Amino acid sequence: MxxxxxxxxxxxxxxxxxxxxxxxxxxDALRDHAGLSGxxxxxxxxxxxxxxxxxxGQRVLSCLTLAAQAEGRKITTIEGIAAANGDLHPVQxxxxxxxxxxxxxxxxxxxxxxxxxxxxxxxxxxxxxREYMSGNLCRCGAYNSIVAAVREAAxxxxx
Amino acid sequence: xxxxxYTRARSAEEARAAxxxxxxxxxxxxxxxLDLAKCGVERPDTVIDISHLDGxxxxxxxxxxxxxxxLAKMSAVADRADIRHAFPAVSQSLSLAASQQLRNMATxxxxxxxxxxxxxxxxxxxxxxxxxxxxxxxxAALGGVTRNQAILGTxxxxxxxxxGDLAVALVAFDATxxxxxxxxxxxxxxxxxxxxxxxxxxxxxxEMITGLTIPATVAARQSTYLKVRDRQSYEFAAAxxxxxxxxxxxxxxxxxxxxxxxxxxxxxxxxxxxEAALIGKPVRPEIIAEASRLAVEGAVSHGGNHYKIELAxxxxxxxxxxxxxxxxxxxxxxxxxxx
Ligand SMILES: Cc1cc2nc3c(=O)[nH]c(=O)nc-3n(C[C@H](O)[C@H](O)[C@H](O)COP(=O)(O)OP(=O)(O)OC[C@H]3O[C@@H](n4cnc5c(N)ncnc54)[C@H](O)[C@@H]3O)c2cc1C
Ligand code: SF4
Ligand code: FES
Ligand code: FES
Numbered sequence: 001m002x003x004x005x006x007x008x009x010x011x012x013x014x015x016x017x018x019x020x021x022x023x024x025x026x027x028d029a030l031r032d033h034a035g036l037s038g039x040x041x042x043x044x045x046x047x048x049x050x051x052x053x054x055x056x057g058q059r060v061l062s063c064l065t066l067a068a069q070a071e072g073r074k075i076t077t078i079e080g081i082a083a084a085n086g087d088l089h090p091v092q093x094x095x096x097x098x099x100x101x102x103x104x105x106x107x108x109x110x111x112x113x114x115x116x117x118x119x120x121x122x123x124x125x126x127x128x129x130r131e132y133m134s135g136n137l138c139r140c141g142a143y144n145s146i147v148a149a150v151r152e153a154a155x156x157x158x159x
Numbered sequence: 160x161x162x163x164x165y166t167r168a169r170s171a172e173e174a175r176a177a178x179x180x181x182x183x184x185x186x187x188x189x190x191x192x193l194d195l196a197k198c199g200v201e202r203p204d205t206v207i208d209i210s211h212l213d214g215x216x217x218x219x220x221x222x223x224x225x226x227x228x229x230l231a232k233m234s235a236v237a238d239r240a241d242i243r244h245a246f247p248a249v250s251q252s253l254s255l256a257a258s259q260q261l262r263n264m265a266t267x268x269x270x271x272x273x274x275x276x277x278x279x280x281x282x283x284x285x286x287x288x289x290x291x292x293x294x295x296x297x298x299a300a301l302g303g304v305t306r307n308q309a310i311l312g313t314x315x316x317x318x319x320x321x322x323g324d325l326a327v328a329l330v331a332f333d334a335t336x337x338x339x340x341x342x343x344x345x346x347x348x349x350x351x352x353x354x355x356x357x358x359x360x361x362x363x364x365x366e367m368i369t370g371l372t373i374p375a376t377v378a379a380r381q382s383t384y385l386k387v388r389d390r391q392s393y394e395f396a397a398a399x400x401x402x403x404x405x406x407x408x409x410x411x412x413x414x415x416x417x418x419x420x421x422x423x424x425x426x427x428x429x430x431x432x433x434e435a436a437l438i439g440k441p442v443r444p445e446i447i448a449e450a451s452r453l454a455v456e457g458a459v460s461h462g463g464n465h466y467k468i469e470l471a472x473x474x475x476x477x478x479x480x481x482x483x484x485x486x487x488x489x490x491x492x493x494x495x496x497x498x
Contacts, residue, residue, distance in 0.1 A: 068165045
């Protein structure tokens with residue numbers, strides 16, 4: 001018999017009531033139970049960053065977080081960063097401007113990581129951006145454009 | 160990943176009581192536990208979430224040293240200006256580990272208890288033989304691919320590397336692990352595999368790490384963590400060194416030295432013979448290089464990891480020379496000649 005637990009998750013400032021097995025990760029809860037498939041599953045083992053989202057404003061990997069652990073915290077996903085009127089987040093605009101993707105699979109994770117990276121103040125140089133974005137792999141190798149987009153979004157945030 | 164039940168501990172006492180059960184596991188950041196549960200290595204029937212407990216994540220630094228709660232996040236410790244100032248090697252060992260996402264999740268207590276990345280250990284379906292996972296079953300790594308296996312502290316039963324970075328810096332500076340029952344010097348906290356590779360630390364079942372104490376020393380303040388790896392970031396060490404150095408007033412003679420190695424041994428490895436050989440000696444590249452070779456005394460090659468015997472002493476020497484040049488910029492030209 002499968003035991004399920006009822007969780008009440010605060011995702012993008014909306015409440016989601018879901019019934020899941022205790023082992024369900026936040027990543028699977030987002031995608032399969034909350035209908036938010038913007039967060040991607042790459043490795044499912046903490047190695048690629050595709051599943052990056054924010055918990056209480058900090059970037060984390062949803063594939064190594066239990067959904068149950070996140071109850072009572074504020075969860076933000078790629079679906080939750082644009083303005084209420086639909087205007088894209090400056091980091092999203094910078095990614096489009098710089099063509100910072102090819103297939104786009106790593107992009108939600110890259111953007112969530114970049115938003116946090118800028119907030120953490122880790123964009124002082126291209127070297128620092130590369131170091132603090134290293135947890136997000138891109139199989140298409142769009143790294144140069146990603147660094148350019150993060151740099152520009154950081155400069156705009158400073159201005 | 161097999162299913163388990165989830166409990167959120169309301170107090171440390173409640174967590175400890177529940178953790179005494181054989182198939183119960185504490186969940187802090189979850190970055191080791193859930194990863195290994197997905198691999199089928201960990202099969203908990205109960206997961207006890209301690210990540211919401213209050214009072215175990217404080218970071219205090221004063222003239223006598225640092226006290227860090229077991230639930231403090233790696234990123235929180237790495238980014239503290241007072242830790243960076245009094246213990247640069249500790250701060251660097253954390254910020255050079257994993258990725259920012261993982262550092263925001265992972266705790267200091269969980270970090271110490273991270274398990275080896277031995278690929279055979281991590282793949283029970285393909286490799287049933289692993290003495291660490293299943294005592295007495297053999298060791299699939301012996302005769303296998305050994306590029307990242309240990310050269311120091313190995314036994315006939317297990318050659319798996321301890322890959323953590325933080326513990327290497329802690330061993331260099333004589334930190335103490337605090338548990339709910341006792342205080343253990345970090346060097347004695349970790350065990351070599353010998354004939355019991357499944358026993359990695361002295362922790363008893365249900366014993367909980369509550370924090371760390373790191374004494375303030377001049378060597379700890381004048382320190383560095385050098386990590387050499389296959390890619391520049393987000394990778395475990397091929398070899399690493401935590402070095403602390405103090406020079407006499409002449410700016411040349413070594414007064415105090417701490418040396419510990421990572422990525423090459425079955426536990427965080429203090430290299431006291433290198434320290435003893437260099438204290439009282441002048442900082443000269445050829446002297447440092449020769450003494451650094453003592454770091455791999457007794458090393459055993461398994462073929463693929465042979466390069467570590469060459470690499471580790473070079474990492475030690477380079478780290479010592481880096482700190483020395485920082486302490487006494489006049490040494491720079493002299494060091495440059497042969498370094
Ligand atoms: C892709 C990847 C890359 C990584 N790279 C690096 C690296 O370069 N360098 C490095 O050092 N590490 C690296 N790590 C390892 C990472 O640092 C550890 O997984 C992490 O520090 C573990 O902490 P945690 O809080 O998540 O532990 P958890 O997974 O929550 O716990 C680990 C173990 O410790 C037990 N435990 C936790 N807290 C306590 C406590 N207070 N008392 C008693 N028992 C406890 C748990 O029951 C569990 O068995 C990497 C990990 C991944 C996934
Ligand atoms: S080296 Fe140790 S962990 Fe790896 S397979 Fe052998 S016994 Fe298991
Ligand atoms: S899916 Fe989470 S890190 Fe790859
Ligand atoms: S754009 Fe394809 S993986 Fe990054």
